[in-house]
Amino acid sequence: MMIIASYSIKGGVGKTALSVNLSYALSEAGQRTLLIDLDPQGAAEFYFRVSSAEKFRMNDTRTLWGGLLRNVRETDFSGLDIIPSNLAYRHFDIALDSMEKRRKQLRRVLEKFSEDYDTIVLDCPPNITLLSENVFRASDMILVPVIPTILSQRTLEQLDSFFRDEELPVERLRPFFSMVQKRNNMHRDTISELSASFPQFLKTTIPFSADVEKMGLRRMPLLAYSRACDAAQAYRALCNEIIALQETVS
Numbered sequence: 584m585m586i587i588a589s590y591s592i593k594g595g596v597g598k599t600a601l602s603v604n605l606s607y608a609l610s611e612a613g614q615r616t617l618l619i620d621l622d623p624q625g626a627a628e629f630y631f632r633v634s635s636a637e638k639f640r641m642n643d644t645r646t647l648w649g650g651l652l653r654n655v656r657e658t659d660f661s662g663l664d665i666i667p668s669n670l671a672y673r674h675f676d677i678a679l680d681s682m683e684k685r686r687k688q689l690r691r692v693l694e695k696f697s698e699d700y701d702t703i704v705l706d707c708p709p710n711i712t713l714l715s716e717n718v719f720r721a722s723d724m725i726l727v728p729v730i731p732t733i734l735s736q737r738t739l740e741q742l743d744s745f746f747r748d749e750e751l752p753v754e755r756l757r758p759f760f761s762m763v764q765k766r767n768n769m770h771r772d773t774i775s776e777l778s779a780s781f782p783q784f785l786k787t788t789i790p791f792s793a794d795v796e797k798m799g800l801r802r803m804p805l806l807a808y809s810r811a812c813d814a815a816q817a818y819r820a821l822c823n824e825i826i827a828l829q830e831t832v833s
């Protein structure tokens with residue numbers, strides 16, 4: 584079983600759009616896939632028309648992980664399940680803080696799914712928190728959407744330094760360019776500069792596209808309603824690139 588995180592320090596960069604479309608594309612490619620919505624905002628579950636998880640309090644290890652594990656739901660798409668988010672996740676850090684091995688809990692808990700799924704995709708909230716540290720240690724691959732602007736460059740550098748300072752596996756960080764505007768000069772320049780300084784960048788870039796924004800109206804993955812548009816093709820190409828990498832990692 585492989586665990587893939589969709590993560591960035593920044594919000595609004597395309598993490599959820601990636602999680603939703605990548606999970607869908609992986610399940611279409613025949614992988615039994617579980618998407619876990621770790622963001623209390625619950626955007627991923629919204630796109631799959633799945634209702635929020637039952638309410639639970641997270642005051643100790645058992646209720647925290649038990650509540651998560653109990654809430655697996657089927658989506659409308661075969662081979663793709665989801666664990667919806669929970670408002671209680673806003674207390675994740677406080678709950679984790681009081682636990683033993685507080686940075687390594689998530690991997691251990693997710694191992695319980697190893698018989699049932701080929702891939703788990705984690706849709707993460709922004710910021711660097713104790714939960715993100717669990718995500719970094721749990722994931723075989725950390726996909727980081729980067730909008731090609733100066734500010735995104737800075738946050739990617741911050742993330743890279745954090746990994747080096749904490750001796751986390753930097754090679755698992757796989758950034759890719761998100762919401763790219765081909766005609767924007769700053770985007771073009773930032774892409775060439777950043778790809779030179781970060782060799783881990785994935786080859787596929789996701790274009791800025793109104794088709795992606797319509798996911799909010801259609802409430803399903805882009806790949807389920809607009810298979811041929813540029814952005815859908817880009818998500819499929821990104822998925823294929825990731826599948827090829829999975830084979831080298833596993």
Ligand SMILES: Nc1ncnc2c1ncn2[C@@H]1O[C@H](COP(=O)(O)OP(=O)(O)O)[C@@H](O)[C@H]1O
Binds near residue numbers: 789
């Ligand atoms: N490639 C894209 N082109 C245009 N809009 C996008 C694209 N990807 C995401 N969006 C839109 O940008 C907003 C933020 O995307 P989202 O995936 O929710 O980001 P995050 O999860 O990082 O906060 C959403 O309204 C989404 O529809």
Ligand SMILES: [Mg+2]
Binds near residue numbers: 626
């Ligand atoms: Mg999100």
